[in-house]
Amino acid sequence: MSFISLLWVLLLGSLLGLELIGKVPPTLHTPLMSGANAISGITMLAALTLIVKAEGNVPLLIIGSVSLGFALFNVVGGFFVTDRMLAMFSRKPSNKK
Amino acid sequence: MNLPVIIKFVIDLLAVLLLALGIKGLSKVKSARDANRLAAFAMSLSVVGLLSYYLGTSGIAIQSWIWIIIGSIIGSLFGAILAKKVPMTSMPETVALFNGCGGMSSLLVALGVAIFPISNSVENLNFFKSLINEVSISVSIFVGAITFTGSIVAMAKLQGWLSTPGWTQSKVRHFVNIVFAVASLIAFFDLINGNTSSIWLLVIVSSLLGIGVTLPIGGADMPVVISLLNSYSGIAAAAAGFVVDSQLLIVAGAMVGAAGLILTQVMCKGMNRSLVSVLFGGSLSAQSTASSGSGEYTNITSCSVEECALTLEAANKVIIVPGYGLAVAQAQHTLREVTKKLEQNGIEVVYAIHPVAGRMPGHMNVLLAEADVPYEQLKEMDVVNPDFPATDVVLVLGANDVVNPQAKNDSSSPLYGMPVLDVQEARTVFVIKRGMSAGYSGIKNDLFDLPNTSMVFGDAKKVLNDLIGELKDLGVGEK
Numbered sequence: 001m002s003f004i005s006l007l008w009v010l011l012l013g014s015l016l017g018l019e020l021i022g023k024v025p026p027t028l029h030t031p032l033m034s035g036a037n038a039i040s041g042i043t044m045l046a047a048l049t050l051i052v053k054a055e056g057n058v059p060l061l062i063i064g065s066v067s068l069g070f071a072l073f074n075v076v077g078g079f080f081v082t083d084r085m086l087a088m089f090s091r092k093p094s095n096k097k
Numbered sequence: 098m099n100l101p102v103i104i105k106f107v108i109d110l111l112a113v114l115l116l117a118l119g120i121k122g123l124s125k126v127k128s129a130r131d132a133n134r135l136a137a138f139a140m141s142l143s144v145v146g147l148l149s150y151y152l153g154t155s156g157i158a159i160q161s162w163i164w165i166i167i168g169s170i171i172g173s174l175f176g177a178i179l180a181k182k183v184p185m186t187s188m189p190e191t192v193a194l195f196n197g198c199g200g201m202s203s204l205l206v207a208l209g210v211a212i213f214p215i216s217n218s219v220e221n222l223n224f225f226k227s228l229i230n231e232v233s234i235s236v237s238i239f240v241g242a243i244t245f246t247g248s249i250v251a252m253a254k255l256q257g258w259l260s261t262p263g264w265t266q267s268k269v270r271h272f273v274n275i276v277f278a279v280a281s282l283i284a285f286f287d288l289i290n291g292n293t294s295s296i297w298l299l300v301i302v303s304s305l306l307g308i309g310v311t312l313p314i315g316g317a318d319m320p321v322v323i324s325l326l327n328s329y330s331g332i333a334a335a336a337a338g339f340v341v342d343s344q345l346l347i348v349a350g351a352m353v354g355a356a357g358l359i360l361t362q363v364m365c366k367g368m369n370r371s372l373v374s375v376l377f378g379g380s381l382s383a384q385s386t387a388s389s390g391s392g393e394y395t396n397i398t399s400c401s402v403e404e405c406a407l408t409l410e411a412a413n414k415v416i417i418v419p420g421y422g423l424a425v426a427q428a429q430h431t432l433r434e435v436t437k438k439l440e441q442n443g444i445e446v447v448y449a450i451h452p453v454a455g456r457m458p459g460h461m462n463v464l465l466a467e468a469d470v471p472y473e474q475l476k477e478m479d480v481v482n483p484d485f486p487a488t489d490v491v492l493v494l495g496a497n498d499v500v501n502p503q504a505k506n507d508s509s510s511p512l513y514g515m516p517v518l519d520v521q522e523a524r525t526v527f528v529i530k531r532g533m534s535a536g537y538s539g540i541k542n543d544l545f546d547l548p549n550t551s552m553v554f555g556d557a558k559k560v561l562n563d564l565i566g567e568l569k570d571l572g573v574g575e576k
Contacts, residue, residue, distance in 0.1 A: 012348075014352070017352035020120045028459055033327055037192055037327050040199045040327065040330040041198075042140065043202040043337045051161050051168075052155070061161065066205060067202045069167075069175075072173045074198045078176070081188070084180065084185075085185070089126055
């Protein structure tokens with residue numbers, strides 16, 4: 001991938017992000033923030049790449065592993081917490097009746 | 098193009114699509130939960146894609162597998178445990194903590210690549226030494242470090258572990274932060290010039306900058322900061338995507354970055370603060386004490402829980418205005434008990450939710466949902482404001498600045514122009530509050546002085562419990 005095409009990817013990704021959450025009810029702001037936050041843990045892919053390409057370089061393996069740990073902490077925790085919040089919303093319709 | 102490349106290409110594409118659908122779905126109440134799971138699925142899919150690609154091309158060494166497994170298990174375990182245990186009231190600081198760790202991850206990746214240059218993917222061998230690589234590493238470190246320290250400071254302040262030091266309210270802080278910023282820039286360019294040792298300078302000064310910028314910000318503005326830092330962590334991820342040459346990372350990071358910015362904007366609007374004043378203005382109370390914050394209350398009416406119960410019993414329509422004080426007291430369940438009783442007596446009950454009630458937009462909705470309050474009873478500010486004149490009783494629970502009429506009447510007030518709930522229009526207003534202390538903004542609330550406002554002093558939970566008792570004695574809610 002050339003740098004220019006990566007810049008295109010960056011630009012289009014940003015525009016997509018702006019469009020996607022244009023209209024959100026305030027109710028969902030906290031879950032949305034938490035969900036988006038979990039997605040930002042996508043750096044786990046970078047950490048994985050680092051580990052795979054370390055080629056036996058132990059300090060690099062350790063850095064990659066710690067980085068992966070931090071990222072997965074973000075991802076797993078983020079998605080669980082979001083689910084916990086959203087579970088409260090979906091519970092209500094059944095309670096009404 | 099060989100098979101592994103094609104497979105990874107398809108999987109990445111699918112993952113981006115699902116992530117986008119996930120974020121979109123998160124913006125609707127009905128689909129939100131499924132959307133969150135979809136996004137989680139997309140993330141795991143992307144991992145499978147990456148691993149299968151390396152298995153199919155260069156292979157993955159046993160040693161690498163070991164470190165992958167160690168990192169994954171520890172990270173996931175802590176994440177899952179924290180997510181299960183944390184109470185709903187501390188959601189803002191939890192998001193801050195998760196967010197900080199995401200930033201840390203990007204920082205570490207860039208640091209690792211900078212110290213031990215790795216051979217890049219087969220397609221572009223000569224790409225990696227280039228300027229662009231240095232720039233993306235520097236950006237990743239810079240943004241990652243700010244995200245990490247900023248988030249940790251935000252978390253510590255929300256938890257009450259850190260207070261706002263006095264010097265951060267003086268002009269000195271601008272000078273200090275400018276020094277950090279300039280030093281980061283110098284390190285940044287030095288690094289791009291190929292001086293690898295300045296990487297540590299960059300790590301240190303950008304970490305200090307993150308602390309220096311976040312520390313002076315007052316508690317009321319913290320949600321805005323967290324949202325902004327959430328956006329930063331997306332940018333850090335995108336920068337890391339440039340470092341390891343991954344389109345998927347760039348797209349996902351950019352989406353989160355953009356989403357965070359929008360949320361930040363929404364929150365600023367709700368509080369009538371501009372982003373600039375949040376970031377550089379310091380804590381609101383510091384500037385305002387001189388102007389209108391010093392006013393004395395002259396006409397406070399306080400009343401007993403019993404009077405409050407009597408008035409409620411006679412009402413036809415009641416509006417509840419919950420605020421962060423309610424959440425702190427963990428009183429949302431007790432509140433629900435009270436409103437159940439009122440409803441059983443045929444009294445119409447509605448909850449008025451200010452856009453920034455609680456500490457994050459939507460935070461109050463989550464807390465009330467936890468207490469089984471029906472979704473239909475939660476009314477947004479614009480919907481509920483015209484209803485106040487026809488309302489008999491308003492119960493203000495731990496909310497303060499969002500019901501301050503100054504925002505409408507007093508153009509000299511720092512709150513002027515902030516959208517507020519017009520509770521003073523109702524026939525009777527009860528404010529349940531611990532004491533006469535000011536809200537987050539530190540500004541006197543004119544509402545408390547109005548003749549139709551009565552203060553019920555006490556802890557929200559205790560007052561509500563007493564209220565249940567009084568209502569029982571009056572026979573409310575027992576048929």
